[in-house]
Amino acid sequence: MPSNAVMWSILSIAVGYLCGSISTAILVCRVIGAPDPRAAGSGNPGATNVLRVAGKGAAAATLIGDSLKGLLPVLLARALGADSLILGLTAGAAFLGHLYPVFFRFQGGKGVATFIGVLLGLAWPLGLSFIAVWLLMAAIFRISSLSALTAAAVTPALAWWWNYPLSCLFATTAMSALLYWRHRSNIRNLLAGTEDRIDRN
Numbered sequence: 001m002p003s004n005a006v007m008w009s010i011l012s013i014a015v016g017y018l019c020g021s022i023s024t025a026i027l028v029c030r031v032i033g034a035p036d037p038r039a040a041g042s043g044n045p046g047a048t049n050v051l052r053v054a055g056k057g058a059a060a061a062t063l064i065g066d067s068l069k070g071l072l073p074v075l076l077a078r079a080l081g082a083d084s085l086i087l088g089l090t091a092g093a094a095f096l097g098h099l100y101p102v103f104f105r106f107q108g109g110k111g112v113a114t115f116i117g118v119l120l121g122l123a124w125p126l127g128l129s130f131i132a133v134w135l136l137m138a139a140i141f142r143i144s145s146l147s148a149l150t151a152a153a154v155t156p157a158l159a160w161w162w163n164y165p166l167s168c169l170f171a172t173t174a175m176s177a178l179l180y181w182r183h184r185s186n187i188r189n190l191l192a193g194t195e196d197r198i199d200r201n
Contacts, residue, residue, distance in 0.1 A: 008080055008082075012076065012086055013086070013090050015073050016077070016090040016091065017096060018102070019072060019094055020073075020093065020096060020097020020114060021098070021101035021102045022065075022097075022103065023103065024069065025037045025050050025109060026038070026045050027065075028058050029054055032058055034050075034053055034054035034055075035054070037049045037054075040053040042196070044109055045104075046066070046112065046113065047059045047062040047066065047112075047113055048112075048198070051198075062113070066098065066109070066114050066117065067113045067114065067116050067117035069097075070091070070094045070116070070117025070119075070121065071117035071120050072117075073091075073094045073121075074090055074117075074121025075121050084167040084168060085167045087121075088168055088171035091121060091122050091171055091175070092118075092171050094114060095115060095118055098111050099111050099182060110179065115152070115175055115176075115179060116130055116131060118175070119155065123159070123168060125158075126162075126164070126168075130152075134147040134148060135147075142197045142198050143196075143198065144198050145186035146190060146195070148179065149183055149186075152176040152179045152180065153176065156173040159172045
């Protein structure tokens with residue numbers, strides 16, 4: 001990392017948060033003239049809700065954008081020579097930016113795609129494992145939230161099992177806990193048997 005390590009560390013974390021604060025779902029829907037995802041469907045500005053209110057193309061764009069805004073700040077920090085602690089903090093800042101975006105009155109999404117992005121930047125095997133678990137659960141149950149919650153629960157366990165640095169373990173555990181918090185209404189719906197399926201119109 002450059003000689004002024006503290007300055008670059010703070011900059012890396014700040015860039016992570018600001019990148020995370022860019023709401024791809026809202027911007028994509030505005031560009032194509034679709035309803036604001038915060039006021040339609042489930043009210044969540046994320047890829048699954050964009051799929052409901054704007055279709056597959058908009059959902060794919062949202063998924064890619066939300067993943068990149070998690071991935072790119074971590075890759076930038078890595079390119080600057082950041083240590084594992086700063087990488088974890090940058091990843092966490094990008095994730096927090098998505099959940100509580102400064103550009104959109106702190107009304108953000110639930111963090112699944114951005115979590116995938118930061119995982120791919122932190123430790124790509126964890127990111128690929130998250131995707132694999134999500135796809136498997138989605139294929140079996142057709143419920144996006146259940147797939148995400150299962151993948152999020154597995155991720156810190158894999159970080160521990162594969163002996164990643166403590167900073168990575170703490171970062172993945174904290175982000176997984178926040179993802180669960182943001183999905184608390186989905187958890188209630190799952191327990192009640194009323195959660196929407198991915199293929200529901």
